[in-house]
Amino acid sequence: MRKTYVLAALITGLAGLERNALANGWNMPVGVTEVSRHVHGLHMTIFWICVVIGAVVFSVMFYSLFRYRRSKGAQAANFHEHTTVEIFWTAIPLLILVAMAIPATATLRHMYDASEADLEVMVTGHQWRWHYDYVGEDVGYFSNLTTPREQIDGTQAKDANYLLEVDQPLVLPVDRKVRLLMTSSDVIHSWWVPDLAVKKDAIPGFVNEAWTRIDEPGIYRGQCAELCGKDHGFMPVVVHAMAQDEFDAWLAERKQEAAAAASGVDRNWTLPELMERGEQVYGSICASCHQPEGQGLPPTFPALVGNQALLEDLEGHIDTVVNGVAGTPMPAFSGTLNAVDIAAVITFERNAWGNDTGDIIQPSTIQAQLSP
Amino acid sequence: MWGVVKSVLAAFFGVQKERQRQHDFSEGKPVAFIMTGIVLAVALVIAILLVATLASR
Structure with missing residues (x-):
C-alpha cells in the first residue's frame, strides 16, 4: 500500500x-x-x-554495488559466457x-507527404537573409534582420525578440496546406521553425520540400540551423500566420506593390529619388558585407567608398550587381531584386560617402540587361 | 547444412554458444559460411523490403 x-x-x-x-x-x-x-x-x-x-x-x-560489496565478503561469480x-x-x-x-x-x-498543397512558397537561403517567392503569384521579397546594431554591440538593452525579428516575415494562411520548396543561392542553409516542426536544409542546386498546416494565427520564430558563414546567427525566420481572408488581402496588396514597382521602370527617376530608394536597399541587402559606410571588410568584401576601379567602370559595376562575381561571395541580384532597386542601389553606391560621380542609372537601363 | 544456417543466423543475431563456435572453427569450410551469409543477407533485405512495402500500402 x-x-x-x-x-x-x-x-x-x-x-x-x-x-x-x-x-x-x-x-x-x-x-x-x-x-x-x-x-x-x-x-x-x-x-x-x-x-x-x-x-x-x-x-x-x-x-x-551496495549489496555485493567486498567488505561483506562477496565473491565474484566466475563464468565466461551465458x-x-x-x-x-x-x-x-x-x-x-x-x-x-x-x-x-x-x-x-x-x-x-507534401502532395495536394493549397499554396506553394519557394524559400531561398542567401548569405545572410531568406527570400520568399509565392509560386505563380509574382510576389517575392527578402526577409532581413531588423535588430538594431546597438543591441548586437551591447550598448542598448536587448528586447524580447533579439535576433528573431525581420522587416518582412513569411506570411501564410492558417488551416491551409502550404508546400515549402527550399533551395539556396550560395551555401547550405537550413530553414527551421520549432513551432511548425519544420527544419529542412536549403542546398544550392537542389530543391528540398517540406510542408506545414498552421492551426492558430500568430507569429512563429526560428533561425537558420546550418552554419553558413559570418552572419549565420543574423538571418532569422519569422512566420506570420493569419486567417485566409486577411492573407488574401495581404497578397493582393503585395501584388499591387509589385505592379507599381514594375511600372516605375519606364519613367525617368531623379537623383534624390534613386538615392533615397538606394539607401534603403543598400542598408538591407549590401551593408552586411560592404558595411554601412561602404568601407567593406577587405580582402573578402571590397570597399566601395573611394574604389577607383569601380567608380571608373560603370558597366562593370552594373554587371557585378546584376550577374554577381563567380568564385566570390558576391551573388547575382538579377533574380531577386527588381530593376528599380538595382538601379537605385548602384546610383546610391556611386554617389554616397563622397563617391560623387554624379552618375544616374535609370531603371530602364537595368531592365534592358535583365530581360533575357 | 542446417548447422551452417543456424550458425549464420546466430551471427546475424550476435549470440553464439561457445561449444558451437569451437565446432564451427574446427570443422567445415569457410566458403560454406560465406556463401550462406551472402544468401541470407539478400533474403533479409528482401524480407525488410516486403514488410516495408506492405506496411506503407
Whole structure:
C-alpha cells in the first residue's frame, strides 16, 4: 500500500517537472501544427522510455554495488559466457527499438507527404537573409534582420525578440496546406521553425520540400540551423500566420506593390529619388558585407567608398550587381531584386560617402540587361 | 547444412554458444559460411523490403 503511494507521488512529481520544463522553454515546444504535436508526442514517449531504462539499469547497478560489496565478503561469480542471458539482452533492446521505430516512421511518412498543397512558397537561403517567392503569384521579397546594431554591440538593452525579428516575415494562411520548396543561392542553409516542426536544409542546386498546416494565427520564430558563414546567427525566420481572408488581402496588396514597382521602370527617376530608394536597399541587402559606410571588410568584401576601379567602370559595376562575381561571395541580384532597386542601389553606391560621380542609372537601363 | 544456417543466423543475431563456435572453427569450410551469409543477407533485405512495402500500402 505504502509503495503504491510512493509510486503515485513519483509519477505526479515527474509529470509536474515535465510541464514546468515546457513552460520554461527547456523542452521541445508542442507547436501549432498536427505534425508538431506528433513530433512532440514522439519526443516525450522516447524520453520516458529512456527514463525507465535508465532507472532500471542504474537501480540494478547501484543495488548490486551496495549489496555485493567486498567488505561483506562477496565473491565474484566466475563464468565466461551465458547464452540465455545474452539472448535476453540482445532481444529486449531490439524489441524496444522496433516499438519506437513504428510510430516514428508513421510520423516521418506523414511529414514527407507534401502532395495536394493549397499554396506553394519557394524559400531561398542567401548569405545572410531568406527570400520568399509565392509560386505563380509574382510576389517575392527578402526577409532581413531588423535588430538594431546597438543591441548586437551591447550598448542598448536587448528586447524580447533579439535576433528573431525581420522587416518582412513569411506570411501564410492558417488551416491551409502550404508546400515549402527550399533551395539556396550560395551555401547550405537550413530553414527551421520549432513551432511548425519544420527544419529542412536549403542546398544550392537542389530543391528540398517540406510542408506545414498552421492551426492558430500568430507569429512563429526560428533561425537558420546550418552554419553558413559570418552572419549565420543574423538571418532569422519569422512566420506570420493569419486567417485566409486577411492573407488574401495581404497578397493582393503585395501584388499591387509589385505592379507599381514594375511600372516605375519606364519613367525617368531623379537623383534624390534613386538615392533615397538606394539607401534603403543598400542598408538591407549590401551593408552586411560592404558595411554601412561602404568601407567593406577587405580582402573578402571590397570597399566601395573611394574604389577607383569601380567608380571608373560603370558597366562593370552594373554587371557585378546584376550577374554577381563567380568564385566570390558576391551573388547575382538579377533574380531577386527588381530593376528599380538595382538601379537605385548602384546610383546610391556611386554617389554616397563622397563617391560623387554624379552618375544616374535609370531603371530602364537595368531592365534592358535583365530581360533575357 | 542446417548447422551452417543456424550458425549464420546466430551471427546475424550476435549470440553464439561457445561449444558451437569451437565446432564451427574446427570443422567445415569457410566458403560454406560465406556463401550462406551472402544468401541470407539478400533474403533479409528482401524480407525488410516486403514488410516495408506492405506496411506503407
